[in-house]
Amino acid sequence: MSIVSTRRPRIVxxxxxxxxxxxxxxxxxxxxxxxxxxSFGMFSGGKGANQAVQAARLGAEVYMVGRVGQDSLADHVLKNLKAGGVDTRYIKQDPSVATGACGIHVDAAGDNTIVIVPEANLACSPEDVDAAREVLASADILLCQFEIAMPTVAYALDVAAELGVRVVLNPAPAQPASTGLCSRATVLTPNETEAELLAGVPLPSGESNARASSDWEIEVSSRLLGMGPQAVVITLGNRGAYLANGAGGRLIPAYQVSPVDVTAAGDAFNGALAVAMAESREMTQAIAFANAAGALATTRAGSQPSLATRREVEDFLRNAVVVS
Incomplete structure (x- = not known):
């Protein structure tokens, strides 16, 4: 008699x-x-928080490690994380710093520019990671980005390696000095701009969104794989995502939607990819699932308000049409 585990995927x-x-x-x-x-709106955000909420809405057991201030903004973001299903016990409220803030401009096509002021995020420390070591030891996936202090990211990746936990590393915002961390990722998930910076290969002018599997993607993914991750997934906006691993490279196409706001699309993708990997989905299927979550996030305004539930993603996939 076989026993089927009913434990939800656990993501830190x-x-x-x-x-x-x-x-x-x-x-x-x-x-x-x-x-x-x-129009003007105020929302909870941050790449880490957005990815955590997306994973929780897709049914994962999610624990967030980070820092906020002791101010009204902290009250708002913590309330929204809890409402989104994220366990916040490992988020430290630090009276010496302000909660991080971000200014986002969005045009009629849904494209944006973003300026982030990290504040408390840069105070997130290795000690904060150590406080969550017990839950991290039983995690299926560690999900990290580059919006907190880099030594803390490096420490979290070291702890994951020590504990044998797989890592999805979203190198955003990319920094030239961060290339050494790429070797510690199970899956590295840059967008085109981040991949360009990390690999040192300029995007071909006027071609990056016109060719399904360009020479640029092949060269860049090869260079990034050479840094040590097991797989590289380059997100390509409305084209989809390019997967490269030991088996080669291929494009997993995006789904057709009418975008309103693309702010949280990448975060939706990463949160969903972490969940799909934790559920042991084959990599191309995991990326297709993540593409669906990312597509849905572009159809609504705001960061966390745009993130879909599992039911919404599954319903969308039943009738989804890929971009040709």
């Missing part, structure tokens, strides 16, 4: 927690220009 996120201020306008302002906006 070590990352950023930010209060987002989102201004929408018909177009993004040029340097030195003021444009008239159409």
């Amino acid at each position: 996120v070590v990352g950023s927690i930010v209060f987002d201020c989102v201004a929408k306008a018909d177009r993004l302002p040029r340097k030195g220009e003021t444009v008239l906006g159409r």
Whole structure:
């Protein structure tokens, strides 16, 4: 008689927690220009927090490690994390720093520019990771980004390696000095801009969104694999995601949607990918699932409010049409 485990996937996120201020306008302002906006909203955000909420909405047991201040913004973001199903016991409230904040401009096509002020996120320390060591030891996936202090990211990756926990590393925002951390990832998930910076290979002008499996993707993924991760997944916006591993490389196409706000698409993708990997899905299937979550996130405004539930993702996939 076989015994089937009913335990939910367990994911630990070590990352950023930010209060987002989102201004929408018909177009993004040029340097030195003021444009008239159409709407303004305030939301909980931060790459780490967004990815944690996405994973929780997809049914995972999610623990967040991070720091916020002792201020009204912290009250807001912690309330939203808890409402999203994230366990916040390992988030430290630090009275010496302010909660991180972010300014986001979104145009009519859903494209954006983002400026983040990390504040408390840079105070997140190895001691915070150690406080969560017990739950990390039983995790299926550690999910990290680059919006907190880099020594803390490095320490979290070392602890994961020590404990035998797989790592999804989203190298955002990418930094040239961060290439050494890529070797510690099970799966490395840069977008095009981040992949360009990490690999040192410029995007081909006018071609990056026109070719399904370009020479650029092949060269960049090869260089990134050479840094040591088991797999590289380059997210390509409305084209999908390019997977490269020991078996070669291939494009997993995106799904057709009408985007409203792409702010949280990458975070939705990473949270969903972590869940799919924790559920032992084959990698191309995991990426297709993550593509669906990312696509749905572009159809709603805001960061965490745009993140879909498992039922929504599964319903979407029943009738989804891939981009040709």
